[in-house]
Amino acid sequence: MDHIAITKAPSTRIHEVDWKNLGFGVYFSDHIFVADYRDGAWEDLRIIPYGPMSVEPSMCTIHYGQSIFEGLKAFRTKSGGVNIFRPYKNAKRLNYSAEMLCIPAFDETLLVAAIQQLVALDQEWIPRERGHSLYIRPVVFGTDNFLGVRASQGYRLIVMTSPVASYYAEGINPVRILVDTTHVRAVRGGLGSAKTAANYAASIHAGKTAKEAGFAQVLFLDGVSREIVEEVGTMNIMFLIDGELITPALSQGSILAGVTRDSALALVRSWGITVTERPLSIDEVVAAHTAGTLQEVFGTGTAAVISPVGELVYNGESMPIHGGTIGPLAQRLYDTITGIQFGELEDPYEWNVHVQLESGVVA
Ligand SMILES: Cc1ncc(COP(=O)(O)O)c(C=O)c1O
Numbered sequence: 001m002d003h004i005a006i007t008k009a010p011s012t013r014i015h016e017v018d019w020k021n022l023g024f025g026v027y028f029s030d031h032i033f034v035a036d037y038r039d040g041a042w043e044d045l046r047i048i049p050y051g052p053m054s055v056e057p058s059m060c061t062i063h064y065g066q067s068i069f070e071g072l073k074a075f076r077t078k079s080g081g082v083n084i085f086r087p088y089k090n091a092k093r094l095n096y097s098a099e100m101l102c103i104p105a106f107d108e109t110l111l112v113a114a115i116q117q118l119v120a121l122d123q124e125w126i127p128r129e130r131g132h133s134l135y136i137r138p139v140v141f142g143t144d145n146f147l148g149v150r151a152s153q154g155y156r157l158i159v160m161t162s163p164v165a166s167y168y169a170e171g172i173n174p175v176r177i178l179v180d181t182t183h184v185r186a187v188r189g190g191l192g193s194a195k196t197a198a199n200y201a202a203s204i205h206a207g208k209t210a211k212e213a214g215f216a217q218v219l220f221l222d223g224v225s226r227e228i229v230e231e232v233g234t235m236n237i238m239f240l241i242d243g244e245l246i247t248p249a250l251s252q253g254s255i256l257a258g259v260t261r262d263s264a265l266a267l268v269r270s271w272g273i274t275v276t277e278r279p280l281s282i283d284e285v286v287a288a289h290t291a292g293t294l295q296e297v298f299g300t301g302t303a304a305v306i307s308p309v310g311e312l313v314y315n316g317e318s319m320p321i322h323g324g325t326i327g328p329l330a331q332r333l334y335d336t337i338t339g340i341q342f343g344e345l346e347d348p349y350e351w352n353v354h355v356q357l358e359s360g361v362v363a
Pocket residue numbers: 071231232233234235236256257258259260261300301302303
């Protein structure tokens with residue numbers, strides 16, 4: 001493996017953490033992994049203390065958004081080990097996003113090894129409470145200082161980590177979702193399938209408007225016909241209609257290929273339930289609701305794992321789902337995925353990657 005130079009922080013900031021109120025993305029662990037791309041190669045691989053970074057006002061990414069990122073988690077198991085959930089999937093998706101944004105690829109095995117090393121070094125930052133975890137955020141951005149729209153020649157990759165609370169500190173509360181008929185997030189041929197800053201910038205106005213109206217998030221429709229269901233701001237979406245689990249197909253190229261989506265579909269298929277990935281219109285969802293066959297709706301994503309939808313509002317019409325409570329399939333998925341992540345259930349697909357802790361114990 002390429003050598004990673006380690007400079008340890010002179011002291012830890014861990015005493016600043018309010019473990020009872022972790023929230024999400026508020027605290028950042030002592031160290032980060034950094035690599036720089038210069039003259040056609042990734043070099044200077046290092047783990048250094050987390051801290052301010054100086055950039056020039058002309059740094060291209062601030063102006064033109066040539067940046068990509070990932071989100072995954074590490075979990076502390078009851079036996080004292082540490083699991084990282086499906087990091088190779090995230091590494092692969094990072095390189096997919098990189099290709100979309102003309103950013104050079106980073107070796108996937110090396111990235112996972114660097115993440116393992118970083119998590120091992122900051123292992124005290126992995127929360128001990130069941131449900132809480134260490135969120136891992138790789139990000140890559142252009143570093144050239146210039147004004148003009150072209151691909152940067154230099155890049156920086158950073159991996160930072162952040163202890164986060166379970167999304168559901170007080171039990172799983174189904175969310176209210178607004179079907180957005182005003183804003184679109186992405187279009188076919190655009191960047192929707194990449195995890196890039198632009199997509200999140202495109203969703204901010206919609207999210208803010210929805211929150212002000214009392215909704216947790218919006219469900220985006222496709223950018224052309226405004227009829228086909230796409231995804232929620234930071235989650236993929238699934239519908240249980242008459243015993244069949246239906247989720248938007250990835251083939252349209254405008255939604256993110258979620259790791260939780262993939263995990264949920266694999267599990268549901270293994271339980272003998274029919275899974276269909278296809279374009280699904282909002283009219284079909286409304287018709288299923290009217291016919292009484294819309295059994296469950298839930299989002300899937302790293303942050304919440306499974307987020308049941310208790311109500312969908314489309315064109316001012318409310319569609320309550322499963323009486324505003326979590327349905328059995330969403331509950332089973334949540335219990336199974338978190339059970340695997342926390343090492344309480346068998347991991348039949350070998351999704352967990354273990355972290356070699358400094359003590360020499362293999363988690
Ligand atoms: C736009 C979008 N869709 C879907 C997801 C779910 O993806 P994953 O399950 O890999 O977290 C996310 C979160 O990463 C997202 O930001």
